[in-house]
Amino acid sequence: MASISLKKLNKTFGALTVVHDIDLEIADKEFIILVGPSGCGKSTTLRMIAGLEEISGGELLIGTDLMNDVPSKDRDIAMVFQNYALYPHMTVYKNMAFGLELRKAPRDVIDRKVQEAAKILDITHLLNRKPKALSGGQRQRVALGRAMVRNPEVFLLDEPLSNLDAKLRGTMRAEITKLHKRLDATFIYVTHDQVEAMTMADRIVVMKDGHIQQVDTPQNLYDRPVNMFVAGFIGAPQMNLLPATIRREAGRFSATVDGQVLPLPHAFDEARIAPYEGREVMLGIRPENFHELAPADIDPQNTGPFAAVVELTEPMGSEVHLNMLAGGRQLIARVSPRFKSKIGDAVTLTADMTNAQLFDPQTERSILY
């Protein structure tokens, strides 16, 4: 069993607290990704799990064992570093075999494991080379291989793809996901790239300033962000956040943005919205929820017309990002390339409110969830 629990884990450097009382339960064989802007404490958290950073307070359990003061090597973990940290003076084979040798594994076992891992990662032809000759992608594979041969229960990956070029990052994402399925171990992965988080994770932990903001599956995180930070961090282009006033007309709530009235769906929890009647909130609408025409599969009750002025168009091929101005606010819409518009055009789009978000402007917390 390699479930991991963090109980009120925190880390201080002198007077500076970088991780505040984190509580997190990671299930066995789960692929969990810590994501957040740089300096949010995600790497520190990972390094505390690895035992590279002393735990200032709280408890870390792997399985049922308290690991706070167990040295790294006895935690049954393997780690992949951002700069790969391959030993420059050893061949790839020796790099991979090193951990096992220190554990006094018999040579035939070492050899078999190294060969197997090399085969899985497709680096057999590199085994007798030194890291100096390898490209970034190849080093990445070797680093993964070095972690694999140890058969650890927990894999820790610290921004492993951030030094690769965009194309390679795409392929390696898929490979790491496959590897997780294949190895059947717990993966804890740190990244600042929300695309990596969304595509690979079973669950995502969003962190900011040493606090966990939300822990959830990628889809839930996208659909039901608990606060404005998560809403803004997940999804690209960012969710549009607009000041709106909540009104109630004929038993139905609506949000008024810049004089335009957008109906709120009945599916929303009215008991939660009611206290905000007549007050200003932040309305969140994802760029893809603006349409040039009302789509057929959406209840027209949940849509409203939305007028804005086009500031800039960014054709992406399959879609167009419209940067628009409405009521002095910047916003972005993702529309189909069929939608022809020029800079300066006043356009009226259909806003699909089914997935709209409402946030309290003071606490920044979600009103809906």
Add this chain to the structure above:
Amino acid sequence: MQWLEAMWTKEGKGIDKDAPKRTGLALFVQIFAREWWELVKLNLLFILASLPLITLPAACFATASICRAMVEDRNVYLLRDFSEAFRRHALVATIWGIVTGAVLALGIYAVATYGAAARENLVYAAPLTVSLVATVFAGLWAMHFMVLSVTAEARRLRDLLRLSALATLWRPLPLLASLAFVAALWLAHILFYPVSVFMPATFNFSLGLFAVMFGAQRAATLVLSRPAEASGEKEPF
């Protein structure tokens, strides 16, 4: 200091998986460029191991076994693999060393005698030729035997003897070329004497055996992969 750090983190060109494998001399040079430092260490190891003269053949075998791994581009743990191979081949190698030494000594003695005689009487040219060919054959056979016994480890002695004889008859030229290379190494040492003092200490032995291994390797794999032999692969010694 940034460029100092780059020393550790700079990415290399990468190694193309599908790059056509080099052959012949180019491959030899490539392996040498990559493993030269290992060869230097191997050479020291060889010298140390063969200091009590009787262990010389076993040290030869062990060195050849390491060189084989280099030729095949396999991973080598120098000290450990060397001592393992040394122990495994010790018995056979020592016998091989004594027999080969005796046979070659006999052969050379014969060549020398007949050669001296042939200068006076041309009739002796015939036995001279025979003994010369026999000596060269015995030498090559012995070399091939060494190569084969470190390559195909689980073979019966009888098989090895037969196969090495076969390899000698089949492809003697690459090995002859390697031996010429070895001779050139030593000649260089003698010719440039004061400058080349450190040659034997640093690479003459290991590079020589590496060349032998490299030359004979193809013959070894050829005879070992003959259909008739492939079936007898896993027979115990």
Add this chain to the structure above:
Amino acid sequence: MRIAGKKISAGTIAVYLTVIVVTIIMLLPFAWMLSASLKLSRDVFAFPIEWIPSQPRWENYLDIWTKIPLALFIYNTSKLTIIVTVLQLLTSSFAAYAFAKLHFPYKNTLFLGYIATIAMPWQVYMVPQFLLMREFGLNNTHLALICLQAFTAFGVFLMRQFYMSIPTELCEAARIDGMNEYQIWAKIMLPLSKPALSTLTIFTFVTTWNDFLGPMIYLTRTELKTIQIGLRMFISQYSAEYGLIMAASVVALIPVLIVFLALQRFFVEGVASSGIKG
């Protein structure tokens, strides 16, 4: 202008000319030394200079061994140099690892203590040091010189600067792989620090081999003396035997030349790591 089919600019020629002229100036004293070492003393100052003596006196190189106990001096110096260099390399890289990659209380204070003495001229404390040694009864022993030179702050500083450039992740990976700190030092840091070790070897070897003042103060008995004082003694004893003096000087230079040439390919990296911060 074209040479061998290649275009060569005036600038390139100027660069080569300057470099060659400066090199000649730098090496001229050595050439003169070598040439004089093969001459009779009275021919040394013959003008114009005969760079390659028509009748080289190789006897000079034989005579010096009998005029003074040169072999003994060389033995003494080699012994001192090798011990000091080995001790220096070991203890410096050992301590530098802790300063570069470990955390412990008073690390910065201790390191500052080291740094503060780097700039300190040895002559400032050579007197108390001498008295201390005399107190320990180490006067007229080689041990005094070994103690003196084997634990310098400079070595620690140089190695530490170099270790700082090695990514910390390497040590962390090694810790996760299961090594303790001593193993990390031996199996990761030491093999990686060839440039720094070479530089430190050059520095320590050269300093110890060429050290003059230290042996002069501490060693008064002839059988303990090193080659540099031996050479000095020779110069004052046979001040007119220029040929012999030059031959002895050449002999004194050779070991340094060998060590330097063998290790100099790492030298620029090593000096750089000791020199420039950031």
Add this chain to the structure above:
Amino acid sequence: MSITSPAMSDSPAGFAPKKKVRVVSKRRRRVENALIAYSFIAPNFLGFAVFTLGPILFAFALAFMHWDGSNPITFAGLDNFWRLFEDKAFIDALWNTIVFTVVSVPATLACALGLAVLLNQKIFGRDFFRTAMFFPYVASLVAVAVVWNMIFNPEMGPVNMILYTLGIAPENLPGWAADRHWAMVTVILFGIWKSMGYYMVIYLAGLQGINSELYEAAGLDGANAWQKFRHVTLPQLAPTTFFVTVMLTIQSFKVFDQVYMITQGGPGTSTLVLVYHIYNEAFISWDLGYSSMIALVLFFLVLAVTVVQFRRQRED
């Protein structure tokens, strides 16, 4: 504990089961870590503390004592300090040291920089040239000093011979080390020759750190070789230059060996430098207190330079 995975063959078969976890308290672990770290430092530090740090502290104390090394020490207060101002030799030594520094530092710096720039280019045999330039630095001082003295011998040395053949009258030939006016020049020339290779290497390291794109950008802006040197190389080398200046200054304050070898401080006091004076007072006159006081002065000179360097480094 171990898991079976379809991809990797089952791990524990044959080799050590996962280790029993050793749990220690945080406090104990901290102490252990600190002890490990101290054990790394200890071998060097013990030697360093006994043979360097201790004597340094002792030297400071000694500056305020009277002692001849055998009779009992007596407290001197500031006697030694006041004596400095009456000591003609000390004033000379201080002056000579300053002259030496002021002349040799810029000269060595310029030579080293020039050489480094020349040898940073891709020229044939670059490594040979670099090695050749550096060699005087590692060569035995005793050996090269004797050659130097012979080459600059006023009566028979080749340098004066060449000057003579160039048409300089014998009475106008410089007397080099034997002449009070030329002795310092000889020492300085010797110092430059011996040490510039070392600073060249430091400059080379600095040059390698310059981003080549800067030169390309300057080239696009139409800069010629001199302008590139003036506007890219020099400013980029500023930290190196600063470092070299500090190092050189300290080395110049500490100069002793080459003076001892070439002029022995003479003729008269024309090349008597501070350290030479310390040496004389200590090992010739056995006036240990006073020599320590001079050493203290030297120390504060060096300290001042070092502090300037630290300030500067902190700013960067």
